[in-house]
Amino acid sequence: MDEKQLIEKLRLVEALFEGACTAGERVAAASARDRLRGRLATLQESEPAIEYRFTLADLWSRRLFVALLRRYGLRPYRYSGQRYTTVMARVPRRFVDETLWPEYTELNDVLCAYLEETTERVIRQGIHEDSSEAEVMKALPGA
Numbered sequence: 001m002d003e004k005q006l007i008e009k010l011r012l013v014e015a016l017f018e019g020a021c022t023a024g025e026r027v028a029a030a031s032a033r034d035r036l037r038g039r040l041a042t043l044q045e046s047e048p049a050i051e052y053r054f055t056l057a058d059l060w061s062r063r064l065f066v067a068l069l070r071r072y073g074l075r076p077y078r079y080s081g082q083r084y085t086t087v088m089a090r091v092p093r094r095f096v097d098e099t100l101w102p103e104y105t106e107l108n109d110v111l112c113a114y115l116e117e118t119t120e121r122v123i124r125q126g127i128h129e130d131s132s133e134a135e136v137m138k139a140l141p142g143a
């Protein structure tokens with residue numbers, strides 16, 4: 001998968017979460033995003049925002065999550081002393097459960113698969129064709 005295909009796949013995943021399934025619906029994705037932002041605003045009025053601490057596995061996942069928060073008009077932050085992979089945000093619980101986290105999970109799966117495939121290819125082509133895991137040996141006697 002090349003970068004262009006990855007971007008298209010990410011857009012398709014976004015479109016899925018925004019309710020767009022066909023090419024014509026994808027064109028209307030911007031209005032769907034606005035509806036989601038409106039839904040978030042409604043939830044914020046009826047349900048108080050909770051301060052969430054999201055701990056993400058790696059910097060790529062963190063970047064994706066921060067971009068997704070900003071896309072919905074939410075302000076990501078972290079406190080002094082927190083790890084770089086920690087992201088804080090004030091969000092209604094229902095929005096996290098029904099929209100934000102499911103969308104992030106799907107997008108992150110696509111991104112991780114792409115990064116894994118690219119890393120594997122670069123190592124095989126540039127370092128050594130055998131990029132398999134190291135052999136697992138029995139423990140040393142007496143250890």
